[in-house]
Amino acid sequence: MKKINDISILYVEDEKGVREGLADILKFFCTELHIACDGVEGLELYKKYIPNIVISDIRMPNMDGVEMANKIRQIKESQHIIFTSAHSNDKYFIDAIELQVDGYILKPVNIEKLNKKIDSITKHIKLKKDFEKQQAMTIQADKLSSMKVMLENIAHQWRQPLGSISADATGLVIQKQMNKLSDENFYKNCESINENALHLSDTIDALSKFIEDEKQIENFNLKYSIDSVLNLLEATIIEHKIKVVNNTNDNIFIKSLQNEFKQALINIIINTKDALALEKDKFIFIDIKQNETSIIVSIKDNGGGIDEYILTKIFEPYFTTKHQSRGTGLGLYVSFDIITNILNGTLEVENKTFTHEDITYTGAEFTITLPLNI
Numbered sequence: 313m314k315k316i317n318d319i320s321i322l323y324v325e326d327e328k329g330v331r332e333g334l335a336d337i338l339k340f341f342c343t344e345l346h347i348a349c350d351g352v353e354g355l356e357l358y359k360k361y362i363p364n365i366v367i368s369d370i371r372m373p374n375m376d377g378v379e380m381a382n383k384i385r386q387i388k389e390s391q392h393i394i395f396t397s398a399h400s401n402d403k404y405f406i407d408a409i410e411l412q413v414d415g416y417i418l419k420p421v422n423i424e425k426l427n428k429k430i431d432s433i434t435k436h437i438k439l440k441k442d443f444e445k446q447q448a449m450t451i452q453a454d455k456l457s458s459m460k461v462m463l464e465n466i467a468h469q470w471r472q473p474l475g476s477i478s479a480d481a482t483g484l485v486i487q488k489q490m491n492k493l494s495d496e497n498f499y500k501n502c503e504s505i506n507e508n509a510l511h512l513s514d515t516i517d518a519l520s521k522f523i524e525d526e527k528q529i530e531n532f533n534l535k536y537s538i539d540s541v542l543n544l545l546e547a548t549i550i551e552h553k554i555k556v557v558n559n560t561n562d563n564i565f566i567k568s569l570q571n572e573f574k575q576a577l578i579n580i581i582i583n584t585k586d587a588l589a590l591e592k593d594k595f596i597f598i599d600i601k602q603n604e605t606s607i608i609v610s611i612k613d614n615g616g617g618i619d620e621y622i623l624t625k626i627f628e629p630y631f632t633t634k635h636q637s638r639g640t641g642l643g644l645y646v647s648f649d650i651i652t653n654i655l656n657g658t659l660e661v662e663n664k665t666f667t668h669e670d671i672t673y674t675g676a677e678f679t680i681t682l683p684l685n686i
């Protein structure tokens with residue numbers, strides 16, 4: 313009999329003889345085995361250890377297997393559960409089916425059959441873990457690539473203030489050497505140096521906050537968060553002569569994961585730059601709405617929109633219409649993943665035709681809906 317690694321099992325059975333017999337065998341199937349003699353004790357141990365698999369008898373005193381399984385599912389909906397029962401026409405059988413348990417094994421338990429069941433659940437758990445690991449790595453890789461864009465932006469953005477600081481300082485030195493430094497000029501140049509330095513430090517603060525890896529739910533001001541993303545992308549926006557029509561107001565707060573929100577937003581905004589490449593006048597419109605339970609952020613451009621036949625594909629991984637040197641096809645996939653799976657929200661897209669200052673435009677509109685409380 314082979315040992316199944318890295319799996320914890322909770323075994324619940326009221327009959328002492330059966331319990332001890334099967335427990336002796338189950339030990340070889342897992343790395344961690346917890347044993348309970350009824351539903352009450354089972355539930356207690358479940359809460360304490362959250363095991364990978366629960367194997368439970370159905371008929372038990374105090375709390376039966378179905379009731380316990382129901383309570384467990386309220387804690388963890390995806391919990392793997394196997395029932396054992398001495399009766400093939402058990403009245404609980406239907407309940408067990410409704411609970412969508414992973415297996416139903418008749419007593420006396422056929423060990424080979426149980427082994428197979430545990431084996432297949434183990435494989436399932438491993439696949440799920442691998443998938444989650446892969447997903448986390450994709451999000452991380454995407455974050456690195458948006459950080460690259462931001463660093464390029466900052467390098468651009470810093471040139472001007474750094475130049476000013478250097479010119480101000482040189483000016484002070486020359487005027488001093490020539491004995492022509494007035495108090496007025498001295499204070500003026502120092503003030504300008506300080507202002508520029510503050511601006512640089514704001515940008516670097518915004519970047520280092522974004523880089524922080526710690527996932528922390530916080531109550532944050534949505535407008536400030538959006539502004540900080542726009543600030544980090546400022547050089548790109550200016551270079552491409554994009555006008556950002558920012559209709560956000562500063563009294564909307566949301567309790568969520570700020571960096572994840574920013575990462576999802578950055579990918580959407582970076583795309584608009586490519587979509588707008590051929591337009592003469594380039595606009596990005598950002599709007600926020602709030603209702604009782606959620607906030608809705610929409611990002612719209614006038615880049616002509618997305619072809620109907622690819623509209624359903626853009627959130628798929630590796631889907632890109634760009635040359636491979638410019639597009640990875642991961643941006644919107646990651647945004648979608650973050651918004652739906654991490655932030656509990658939704659991300660939708662549609663083409664919109666609208667007027668702005670009496671001119672009609674068409675473009676893609678991305679709508680992020682997030683719960684006010686994650």
Ligand SMILES: Nc1ncnc2c1ncn2[C@@H]1O[C@H](COP(=O)(O)OP(=O)(O)O)[C@@H](O)[C@H]1O
Pocket residue numbers: 579583584587613615617618626631632633634638639640641642643644645676
């Ligand atoms: N604002 C937009 N306007 C038009 N098409 C867009 C827009 N945003 C995304 N797309 C389309 O969606 C595709 C996928 O975007 P994305 O996942 O960010 O990958 P990438 O930018 O690397 O191509 C893009 O290649 C483009 O065809």
Ligand SMILES: [Mg+2]
Pocket residue numbers: 579582583641642643644
């Ligand atoms: Mg992209």
